Amino acid sequence: YEGTVNIPVYVHVIYNNSSENISQSQIQSQIDVLNADFSASNGDFSSIPSDFSGVAGNANVQFTLAGTTIKQSNRTSWPTDNSMKYSSNGGQDAISPSTHLNIWVVNYLTSGSNTILGYAQFPGGSQTTDGVVIGHKYFGTNGTATQPFDQGRTGTHEVGHYLNLRHIWGDGRCKQDDFVGDTPSSDRPNYYCPGPNEVISHCRSRDMHMNYMDYVDDSCMYMFTNGQVDRMRALFASGGIREDL
Numbered sequence: 750y751e752g753t754v755n756i757p758v759y760v761h762v763i764y765n766n767s768s769e770n771i772s773q774s775q776i777q778s779q780i781d782v783l784n785a786d787f788s789a790s791n792g793d794f795s796s797i798p799s800d801f802s803g804v805a806g807n808a809n810v811q812f813t814l815a816g817t818t819i820k821q822s823n824r825t826s827w828p829t830d831n832s833m834k835y836s837s838n839g840g841q842d843a844i845s846p847s848t849h850l851n852i853w854v855v856n857y858l859t860s861g862s863n864t865i866l867g868y869a870q871f872p873g874g875s876q877t878t879d880g881v882v883i884g885h886k887y888f889g890t891n892g893t894a895t896q897p898f899d900q901g902r903t904g905t906h907e908v909g910h911y912l913n914l915r916h917i918w919g920d921g922r923c924k925q926d927d928f929v930g931d932t933p934s935s936d937r938p939n940y941y942c943p944g945p946n947e948v949i950s951h952c953r954s955r956d957m958h959m960n961y962m963d964y965v966d967d968s969c970m971y972m973f974t975n976g977q978v979d980r981m982r983a984l985f986a987s988g989g990i991r992e993d994l
């Protein structure tokens with residue numbers, strides 16, 4: 750696929766307590782991070798160590814805010830069952846999901862007894878539930894965004910899934926692939942904040958822990974690879990699953 754891919758975005762804020770009704774500035778800050786990260790113009794791109802700078806990629810995807818919906822709900826938390834994607838459940842229906850990325854920003858997201866930052870639907874699923882869901886504390890870079898997940902990278906990671914990327918360790922053992930040739934194999938996520946020069950090896954090669962599809966803190970992830978870029982951009986080829994508007 751050639752040129753810049755343009756994706757219009759609807760953000761749906763579903764809050765209970767008024768403090769969770771995030772500002773327009775917090776919403777725009779997330780869009781800004783997506784635009785920087787998906788064009789390799791993030792300020793920390795230069796932190797990529799020489800081991801990996803040769804495979805660092807530019808997705809060349811741009812996001813524009815098409816509109817925002819705001820809704821109060823009596824729910825104080827949401828499970829990862831897509832209930833927030835239906836107004837009949839106190840949530841908000843997706844708007845034009847075949848052409849627009851829908852992002853639901855909710856107060857608390859739970860998976861079993863754990864709080865989670867966000868989740869996404871891979872391409873090819875039901876239109877009604879297509880998009881990503883993010884907790885307000887992990888969305889954007891100001892307002893209620895909370896350290897160490899206050900740099901908008903949960904959005905980048907989840908939009909990576911929305912554009913067909915798997916976790917970089919393939920969600921399994923060393924031989925379990927993420928279907929990307931230039932990402933080193935690993936058998937587990939990395940957490941917290943390994944520095945650019947910290948060498949961590951789980952599968953006879955250095956983990957690319959600074960990749961957006963790992964699990965490190967927001968300020969410690971700053972790259973996609975060319976192979977990941979190809980996988981995302983393939984979705985926009987003619988007859989592909991997603992559309993460039």
Ligand code: ARG
Nearest residue numbers: 866867902903906965966967
């Ligand atoms: N756990 C979430 C997922 O698997 C998101 C992880 C995002 N990491 C971050 N540093 N913001 O989709």
Ligand code: ZN
Nearest residue numbers: 906907910916
């Ligand atoms: Zn993930």
Ligand code: CA
Nearest residue numbers: 927929932933
């Ligand atoms: Ca790989």
